[in-house]
Amino acid sequence: MLARTLPLQHVLSGVAIASGVATLFLIGSNLRFVPLVIGATASAAYYGTSTAEDRRTWLEKKTAELDRAYTERIESLESDFKLRIQIWEQEKQDLLSSIAQREGSIVQRQEELAQAREADYQLLRQQQEQLRSDYD
Known part of the structure; x- marks a missing residue:
């Protein structure tokens, strides 16, 4: 034929x-x-x-297949992108939590150092007063 x-x-x-x-x-x-x-x-x-009719039918079929393949790929990429965003958001929250904990421990350590410094000043003042009273 x-x-x-x-x-x-x-x-x-x-x-x-x-x-x-x-x-x-x-x-x-x-x-x-x-x-x-x-x-x-x-x-x-x-x-x-x-024939021209066969080519048109084949072209329509291939176009539909490509459209389906591209749609599936786009949906797959969107799903992957959404999953990555969720992972990044979780990592961001973990990092923010870690930073907050570190900042909290830094503030606590600064307060402890300030109290220790104040105690050292008090002790130093007492020793100075003791030395003055000993020489007087």
């Missing part, structure tokens, strides 16, 4: 284009884009051997 609808040169040109694209991708990408190359090859071959 395809032989009746398309001349052989269209089929061969589609395959040649697909092979060229695939070769360029394989050479330049270090085999990282093999699925893309396979998809591009299949797409080009299909495009070269299909």
Whole structure:
């Protein structure tokens, strides 16, 4: 049926284009884009051997698949982002709590040092008074 609808040169040109694209991708990408190359090859071959109605149907199907894939990826990223925000908020609260505890212990230590300093001054004054009374 395809032989009746398309001349052989269209089929061969589609395959040649697909092979060229695939070769360029394989050479330049270090085999990282093999699925893309396979998809591009299949797409080009299909495009070269299909009717306009088949291409439109295929394009609509692929567009819907891509939309679904992008929607799923976006939802996944949003979920991941929300989870990271929750983790960061928890870490922030932990840090704020730790800072508050440290500030509290610093204030307490400063108060203890002030009391100790005051006690030392009192002792020093008593000793001075004692020395004055001893010399008088």
